[in-house]
Amino acid sequence: MAMHGVLAPTIGNEADFMKWLKSVDTNNDGHISKEELQKVLKGQKFWFPGLRAGRALGRADLNHNGVIDIGLKDEVAKLKEYAKFLGINIPRSQE
Template sequence: MPCWIRPIQNLAIPLSELQLKGILKTYDSDGDGKLSREELRSAFKSLGLHFSGWRARRAVGHADRNGDGVISEEEMGELVKYAASKWGFTIA
């Protein structure tokens, strides 16, 4: 499933859902296997998204099914789908 990300340089880079998950996981700075709102903010900012803090809050609010304030491995798929539907990523 390709995913198209349009970074700041306006170059389209095709990524699969699995690759996008892998990129997001690299921002797990404390190594707990979960993504906090701050870690997501950093990830979104690096992907060229404006208002990355606001987007991170919205993403956690949507994808955090158990309400613990972080995105776990089990919730990562929902996060990627949400980001794709809201912010121009295309997963085919």
């Protein structure tokens, strides 16, 4: 589901996604909170960013600790899947 004129999400490779995740983790605790996701979604002009962040957390937080653990591959994979579904643009490396 593409949003706001985005025809295909730009996700890049695994390294690009991990770099993006680390930039989303603004307090550098190794976890992505609902508030951090909401800020990113709001910045990309998504409607209802709080609701969408909550849904992302619900899908990706497999151990139910209230955050997405960057170190857990299964949680990262679920978040990446949901990011593609939403059409979130994640910059590709220029290397």
